[in-house]
Amino acid sequence: MLEQHLATLPILLPLIAAPITLLLGRSLFLWIFATAISALACYFSWQLLAAALTESVLSYAVGGWPAPWGIELRVDAANAFVLLAVSALSTLVLIYSKDSIEKEIDSSKHTLYYTAHLLCLAGLSGILLTGDAFNLFVFLEISSLATYTLVSLGSDRRCLTAAFRYLVMGTIGATFILIGVGMLYMNTGTLNMLDLANRIDIYESNRTINTGLAFIMVGVSIKLALFPLHMWLPAAYTHAPSAVTAFLASTATKVAFYVMIRFIFTIFGWNYVFEEMGMDLILMVLAIVAIFKCSYMATVQSNVKTVLAYSSVAQIGYMILGVSLVSVTGLMSGLIHIFNHALMKGALFMAVGAVFYRVGSVDINAFKGLGKQMPLTMAAFTIAGLSIIGVPLTVGFVSKWYLVTAALEQQHWVVAALVLAGSLLAVVYIGRVIEAAYFQKPPASRDSNQVKEAPWLMLAPMWALVLANIYFGIDTSLTTEAARSASEWLFQTSAIAAASSVEVSQ
Amino acid sequence: MGDLIDLVLLAMLAITALQMIFLKDLFAVVMLFGIYSFLSALIFINLDAVDVAFTEASVGAGISTVLMLGTLALTGRKEKKSSHSSILPLLVVCITGAALIYGTLDMPPFGHPNNPIHEHVAPRYIEESPKEIGLPNMVTSVLASYRGFDTLGETVVVFAALIGVLALLGVRRQEENDVPESGFKAHHVLHVVARFFIPLIILFALYVQFHGDFGPGGGFQAGVIAAAAFILYTLVFGLSRAFAVVGPKFLQALASIGVLLYASVGFFSMYKGGQFLDYSKLATDPIVGQHYGIIIIELGVGITVFAVMLSIFYAFGSQAERSNIQ
Amino acid sequence: MMTGFYIVISANNLVKKIVGLNVFQTSVFMLYISMGKVNGGTAPILVEGVTTYSNPLPHVLILTAIVVGVATTSVGLALIIRIKRAYGTVEENEFENQDDAI
Incomplete structure (x- = not known):
């Protein structure tokens, strides 16, 4: 029976677990319950990925109504792959959060933290799996509301203004997506993504559909924190509790990136978006500006969480750059980077959270001398940092390798050179922190007895991610295979949809 | 005209x-x-x-x-x-x-019957839903059955709003001693009018809840109207008396139960061998099953919306009182 | 529609921003509902003798969207109350003087 309903389980488990956690009240059991649910969701998404790789597409009609009338869940290699990354990260962050939120969140709000986290996970899984454009909007709002809540749980009062700005921007983004979806619906009469794709191509160069595309792109870009619309992200990531930042940085923007891919490839078709609308050029320019502007911003910040937040915006630039190259390898590098960036940013933010747990500050001065006092945490930070830079034997190298290969395939020498130059900026901002940790003496004011290694419940998930960084950096077969089949599949379906619609219109 | x-x-x-x-x-x-x-x-x-x-x-x-x-x-x-x-x-x-x-x-031109949206998916809703689901109100049929997953998501959105507001404001514990006098204690006219109106509003909410299959209405509207009745009660008689009638903890539990009720219908239909939220499997006759399913999920929606709206109002209300004390 | 959007971006007061957000969203609802209308149709509730009904699907979508909107509004307002308590103001330009918020 479970096999049959596999596609619904990663959404439904956290969805029903959230109200149950509210009923359970405050206890240790709550933490175990939430983690177990997340781990189960992770297990099922692993099975989904396995099923998607063998059968290519799984479709599940919710309510027993066939596709254009009812809501359909569609699982393919692309979304199963991202789902696995999201649910795995969620599980690790939940393990990590037991000690971390002790320190950062008032104990009366722990129940609400776990509830909001599970809601967020349910929303993100829903966005990934649904095959219906409006259903996507609903799940987007579930995850967004949960995210605003999580950000506002921070201990600093600035988290409130950060959350408010995030709320306003996020709602504008969601409303833009709603307008866009409305325009598509108006001309096609359907909300199912596959059905939309088949019916859109009949209306080549329809101005309403073009506008719909523009609205959806802008809306998704806000959620994605693509360069000029990223202003909400650094503040939100800086002031949210560390566990929340680790979760959001490694999942939320990735899911938005996936939504963009879904709209470009499945609904509109890549030749329409890129060749007729010229989106690839716009995206490429924005991506390159994002990489340099935000990497530069990262080098001048003094709060390490802000440094990493700007670095996230820059990394999103790399993903978009991969897509804008319009090739299987380019898209594949984007997809791999979703997974890999989740691994490295998760580890980095967890390390920073561990520092906050012991030292009580995340200013770069607080990192001085920590190399000796918190050796395991700083070693984790260093390895994950090397991965961001793109040093061989780490996952960061794999992403960059495919990105550069994709650029060279298309004869974009300049782009390839710029990618490498962007890595140099990463050397600077990661290097500053590492330099402070290993080559400077701890400030005299700090009591060296108090600052010791983080608790093992924080170290374990952190090192799990670090080891994954190295493992997937050496044995790339799993990630590249999944990402390659996903991106080939996306290009194929895009082409098939275009071909079939030509037949219809004739 | x-x-x-x-x-x-x-x-x-x-x-x-x-x-x-x-x-x-x-x-x-x-x-x-x-x-x-x-x-x-x-x-x-x-x-x-x-x-x-x-x-x-x-x-x-x-x-x-x-x-x-x-x-x-x-x-x-x-x-x-x-x-x-x-x-x-x-x-x-x-x-x-x-x-x-x-x-x-x-x-497409405004109101033209041959527009794509009137030709593609919607005709099935209009022509078949009275036969397939057996309800005259097509909006309820589509909302609760064809797009039931959306509505589940929407109920969860409301629930998420509750989590957000509670995390931000919380609800003050009931401490009988320091509760200040609130509400309009001195206005006898208000008291009498409110006493008269509140039962009527609740009755109307129940009507909207269960009549949603036939006319306009349903769980959302009913939940909001019922919450409005209690909001009126709170405004007139004060927060502490309202807490005595419906406590905040109880409301939180109620909000969770509403979501779970909705989801449990889905799981029950899975258990019966259908897809998630396939109400046809709830009874031997699919139309009767659809009917059961819609009534239960609308009830779940109504409970959650009522509990969440009232909780949010409580949270805002207790903030106002706190600032009055200071 | 654009008025609401303008209020969101330009308003200095946070409450006004939320009002603007609501106006913006309500206008989008109007866009959806207007496309559901069929000339000569009636409300999509089965009545004997009537054959033309307006399209029920946009109505369903907007029902959902309205509820989503009120959920966002309530969280936004709750945030404003907390901001007022933490900073003592809800005017956007007054934050800039105190630390680097908004």
Whole structure:
């Protein structure tokens, strides 16, 4: 029976677990319950990925109504792959959060933290799996509301203004997506993504559909924190509790990136978006500006969480750059980077959270001398940092390798050179922190007895991610295979949809 | 005639919205927003969307306005002069507006029966749903059955809002000693009128809840109306008496139970061998099954919406009291 | 629609921003509902003798969207109350003087 309903389980488990956690009240059991649910969701998404790789597409009609009338869940290699990354990260962050939120969140709000986290996970899984454009909007709002809540749980009062700005921007983004979806619906009469794709191509160069595309792109870009619309992200990531930042940085923007891919490839078709609308050029320019502007911003910040937040915006630039190259390898590098960036940013933010747990500050001065006092945490930070830079034997190298290969395939020498130059900026901002940790003496004011290694419940998930960084950096077969089949599949379906619609219109 | 009414309403809508930009008195802005919502509801009726109009009137003009007023009571009603320039926002807005107008150029003609949306998916809802589901109100059929997953998501959104508000404001514990006198204790007229109205409002909510299959209405509207009854009670008799009637903890439990009730229908249909939320499997006759399913999930929605709206109001209300004490 | 959007971006007061957000969203609802209308149709509730009904699907979508809107509004307002308590103001330009918020 479970096999049959596999596609619904990663959404439904956290969805029903959230109200149950509210009923359970405050206890240790709550933490175990939430983690177990997340781990189960992770297990099922692993099975989904396995099923998607063998059968290519799984479709599940919710309510027993066939596709254009009812809501359909569609699982393919692309979304199963991202789902696995999201649910795995969620599980690790939940393990990590037991000690971390002790320190950062008032104990009366722990129940609400776990509830909001599970809601967020349910929303993100829903966005990934649904095959219906409006259903996507609903799940987007579930995850967004949960995210605003999580950000506002921070201990600093600035988290409130950060959350408010995030709320306003996020709602504008969601409303833009709603307008866009409305325009598509108006001309096609359907909300199912596959059905939309088949019916859109009949209306080549329809101005309403073009506008719909523009609205959806802008809306998704806000959620994605693509360069000029990223202003909400650094503040939100800086002031949210560390566990929340680790979760959001490694999942939320990735899911938005996936939504963009879904709209470009499945609904509109890549030749329409890129060749007729010229989106690839716009995206490429924005991506390159994002990489340099935000990497530069990262080098001048003094709060390490802000440094990493700007670095996230820059990394999103790399993903978009991969897509804008319009090739299987380019898209594949984007997809791999979703997974890999989740691994490295998760580890980095967890390390920073561990520092906050012991030292009580995340200013770069607080990192001085920590190399000796918190050796395991700083070693984790260093390895994950090397991965961001793109040093061989780490996952960061794999992403960059495919990105550069994709650029060279298309004869974009300049782009390839710029990618490498962007890595140099990463050397600077990661290097500053590492330099402070290993080559400077701890400030005299700090009591060296108090600052010791983080608790093992924080170290374990952190090192799990670090080891994954190295493992997937050496044995790339799993990630590249999944990402390659996903991106080939996306290009194929895009082409098939275009071909079939030509037949219809004739 | 209908067009004329539409035009007049639209013009009023535009005037209301423009007025909001220039007014600095926030109390007036919020009131204008209430009017704006109400005008929209009227337009929705004119466009045949009775269910939507009902919701907009109760949620937009009702609950949202109440919450905004509650916030204003805490933050002050004057907007100060803005110092930064308004050229950039104006530019962004103009570009977006131009994009929208550009988008309308190829829009299908208004109200034409051969538009794509009337030809593709919707005909099945209109022609088959009375046979497949057995309800005259097609909006309820589509909402609860064909797109039941959306509605589950929506219930969870409401639940998520509760989590957000609780995390931000929390609800003050019941401490009998320091609860100040609130409500309108001295107004006997209000007391009598409220006592008379509250049962009627609740009765109306129940009618809306269970009549949603046949006429406009359903879980959302009923939940909001029932919450309105208790909000009236709270306003007149004070928070502490309202807490004694329906406690905040109980409401939180109720909100969770509503979501779980909805989801459990889905799981039960899975257990019966159908897909998630396939109500046809709930009884031997699919139409009877659909009927059971819709009644139960509407009840779940109603419970959650009622509990969440009232909890949110409690949270805002206890904030106001706290600031009064200080 | 654009008025609401303008209020969101330009308003200095946070409550006004939320009002603007609501106006913006309500206008989008109007866009959806207007496309559901069929000339000569009636509300989509089965009545004997009537064959033309307006399209129920946009109505369903907007019912959902209205509820989503009020959920966002309530969280936004709750945030404003907390901001007022933490900073003592809800005017955007007054934050810039105190630390680097908004």
